Amino acid sequence: MTLFAKILDFMLPPTCPICGAETSEHGMLCHECWDKFNWIGHPKCSVCGYPFPADLDLGPRPLCPVCAIGANELDWIRSACVYDDWSKSIMLPFKHAGKIKYQKIMARAMISLLREFPDISSDLVVIPVPLAYRRLWKRGYNQATLLARPIAKHLGVRTDYNSIWRKHKPNMGHMTARQRAENVRGVFKVIKPENIRGKNILLVDDVMTSGGTFKALRRVLKRAGANKVYGITFCRTVRAI
Ligand SMILES: [Zn+2]
Ligand SMILES: [Zn+2]
DSSP states (O other), X not given: OOHHHHHHHHHSOOBOTTTOOBOSSTTOXXXXXXXXXXXXXXXXXXXXOOBOOTTOOOOSSOOOHHHHTTOOSSSEEEEEEEOSHHHHHHHHHHHHSOOGGGHHHHHHHHHHHGGGOOOOOTTEEEEEOOOOHHHHHHHSSOHHHHHHHHHHHHHTOEEOSSSEEEOOOOOOTTOOHHHHHHHHTTTEEESOGXXXXXXXXXXXXXXXXXXXXXXXXXXXXXXXXXXXXXXXXXXXXXXOO
């Protein structure tokens, strides 16, 4: 956005970035658009954030079957909403079409999840899930970085953009969970282990589908000496487990 556009944007009344209705604050959604998201509330798995039906009383620390047997991918994962047609209509333009006007609403929804975040240690580092260089050049920005920045600022911790390298692989859009897991194998490499060793890492991404990306990252981060590995995304797919 040019400086002129920024000034103009500031002077005009704030409008909903999705539908254009007037709102109370720049970059925020109107009530109608807000209500169309399938926000993930309680109850949910206390480790991976998997949402349970609202009428279940599962006690203060519910666990999904996967986390109950200790097979969870990360030490803590949260997503703000379910990946459905509505959240997709925000997320895909944000990812591919430069619609960074959605950054504020996505980041704010993710920041509200940090109330449940178990770690505010000084050893915490926020890392956006990296893009392969080829994709980054083509797109011009990494959408995960745009979300990681305000999250790190809110937590008052460092971000790290340079310690993990990602190999270019074909798009995973239409792959099955198994194909995705296969596709991310060997994709990430920690190139600056001195930045990872002994640290707790909060990974940031726009969407979590099979969880394969987080799992692959966790593997290389742990191998490089990371302590805890957490993840946060704007939306996630929810399938029966
Ligand atoms: Zn709206
Ligand atoms: Zn779980």
